[in-house]
Amino acid sequence: MPTSEIASPHDAPIFAPDAFRIEPADAALIDKARRFGATVLAPRAAEHDRAATFPIENFRDMHGEGLLAICIPKQDGGLGADFKTYCLAAAELGRYCGATALSWNMHVCSTLWTGALADQLDLSPADRALHAERRRVHYRRIVDTGALYSQPFSEGGAAAAGAVAFGTEARPVKDGFIVNGKKIFASLSGAADYYGVLCTERREGEGASRRNTLYLAIPASAQGVSVTGDWDPLGMRGTVSRTLLFKDVFVPEAEMLMPHGVYFRAASTFPHMFLTLSPTYMGLAQAAYDFTVSYLRGEVPGTPPVKRRMFPTKQIAVAEMHVMLEQTKALWFQAVSDARANPSREQVLRAYAAQHTVMENANALAVKAIRTCGGQAMLKSLPLERIYRDSRCGSLMLPWTAEICIDRLGRETLYLPGEKDD
Numbered sequence: 001m002p003t004s005e006i007a008s009p010h011d012a013p014i015f016a017p018d019a020f021r022i023e024p025a026d027a028a029l030i031d032k033a034r035r036f037g038a039t040v041l042a043p044r045a046a047e048h049d050r051a052a053t054f055p056i057e058n059f060r061d062m063h064g065e066g067l068l069a070i071c072i073p074k075q076d077g078g079l080g081a082d083f084k085t086y087c088l089a090a091a092e093l094g095r096y097c098g099a100t101a102l103s104w105n106m107h108v109c110s111t112l113w114t115g116a117l118a119d120q121l122d123l124s125p126a127d128r129a130l131h132a133e134r135r136r137v138h139y140r141r142i143v144d145t146g147a148l149y150s151q152p153f154s155e156g157g158a159a160a161a162g163a164v165a166f167g168t169e170a171r172p173v174k175d176g177f178i179v180n181g182k183k184i185f186a187s188l189s190g191a192a193d194y195y196g197v198l199c200t201e202r203r204e205g206e207g208a209s210r211r212n213t214l215y216l217a218i219p220a221s222a223q224g225v226s227v228t229g230d231w232d233p234l235g236m237r238g239t240v241s242r243t244l245l246f247k248d249v250f251v252p253e254a255e256m257l258m259p260h261g262v263y264f265r266a267a268s269t270f271p272h273m274f275l276t277l278s279p280t281y282m283g284l285a286q287a288a289y290d291f292t293v294s295y296l297r298g299e300v301p302g303t304p305p306v307k308r309r310m311f312p313t314k315q316i317a318v319a320e321m322h323v324m325l326e327q328t329k330a331l332w333f334q335a336v337s338d339a340r341a342n343p344s345r346e347q348v349l350r351a352y353a354a355q356h357t358v359m360e361n362a363n364a365l366a367v368k369a370i371r372t373c374g375g376q377a378m379l380k381s382l383p384l385e386r387i388y389r390d391s392r393c394g395s396l397m398l399p400w401t402a403e404i405c406i407d408r409l410g411r412e413t414l415y416l417p418g419e420k421d422d
């Protein structure tokens with residue numbers, strides 16, 4: 001392992017608990033993630049990036065630390081993190097290994113969306129009871145055996161952006177569904193134990209509707225599930241996001257991660273659920289900045305102790321990076337603090353602005369870090385070039401790509417709900 005990959009467990013938290021008024025119990029959880037990232041993830045990141053292999057041992061170790069269950073309610077054996085605490089912890093992991101943090105997000109969302117998020121939705125007493133019973137089964141698998149869940153939504157068409165119904169379809173049959181379809185860019189494919197698939201429930205003769213979106217946990221071992229294609233991308237190589245195929249897969253009704261119609265309601269009443277892809281990139285933004293400061297001070301492990309900090313141009317570059325990082329942190333922290341059911345219009349617009357800012361600024365900071373630190377800093381023996389490649393992927397994540405955020409911000413700022421031009 002390159003010595004430069006051994007990060008310091010003494011890195012300061014991205015969000016200092018005192019300054020950001022984080023409760024001690026939440027701060028302890030976020031600190032656990034930071035230490036885990038620095039000591040466990042960082043030393044393994046380069047190898048998985050180079051080989052594009054899934055860091056399964058990171059997830060086994062997370063199980064031991066309770067981190068796979070970070071958002072599972074305490075009464076179900078988890079750590080009980082809320083939306084904001086999860087986001088802050090995920091940013092700390094993203095700082096040390098973007099691919100692990102992003103894959104972890106896919107897993108954690110299967111518990112956050114069915115847990116703290118679903119608890120804020122307006123469910124009928126019958127749906128609430130059914131949901132509580134079913135999610136307990138999923139939580140037990142994670143707590144007891146370290147089961148991994150993934151989140152394959154993308155299909156290569158307009159569905160992942162929320163424009164049309166998913167093409168992957170679930171036909172109701174006795175005691176369950178028969179699922180057919182294809183998911184692209186499925187992080188954790190081949191590694192997850194359950195694929196948390198979004199698909200359209202469609203009865204004989206019925207049209208496809210987004211209102212009938214089902215959120216199903218499909219066991220990786222089920223007959224008819226296969227993983228295909230290769231994974232050799234620019235960045236986030238350790239996510240191993242290959243293609244998943246479902247051919248006449250029988251999925252028992254008990255594998256519904258949300259009752260009928262609830263995913264559609266969650267997506268419309270709790271839009272911040274789509275902000276959960278951003279914490280990884282908040283961490284990468286911090287990592288690009290941290291690297292630059294250490295490098296210019298001649299303190300990056302494994303490199304000669306050459307100082308470059310005395311040049312005014314370097315000082316200006318670091319100052320500009322500092323301003324960009326603080327702007328990014330401030331906006332993002334407010335947006336993750338805003339997350340709730342039925343947010344105000346202002347809060348939704350801020351969430352788009354925060355997502356766009358984090359995704360674009362993480363890469364802008366990495367670009368500037370490389371230009372400022374110079375040629376030796378972009379060698380593959382150091383983490384900066386990986387941060388640069390990983391950070392480029394953030395703006396492409398549906399449903400809130402950087403472009404879609406700009407689209408919505410413009411439209412929803414100029415048009416109030418229901419307004420049209422003659």
Ligand SMILES: Cc1cc2nc3c(=O)[nH]c(=O)nc-3n(C[C@H](O)[C@H](O)[C@H](O)COP(=O)(O)OP(=O)(O)OC[C@H]3O[C@@H](n4cnc5c(N)ncnc54)[C@H](O)[C@@H]3O)c2cc1C
Pocket residue numbers: 106151152153154155156157158160161163184185186187188235236239241393395396397398399401402403404407
């Ligand atoms: C490293 C990595 C890991 C990923 N992991 C997962 C995963 O685990 N699960 C998962 O479901 N997906 C995952 N994705 C997929 C990701 O969310 C996108 O679906 C994928 O990058 C889209 O690629 P595309 O070329 O098909 O996009 P396209 O749909 O072709 O869109 C191309 C661009 O056009 C714009 N666009 C698309 N639709 C609209 C619209 N309606 N309005 C305005 N603009 C639009 C967007 O800006 C988009 O970036 C991952 C992607 C990456 C890079």
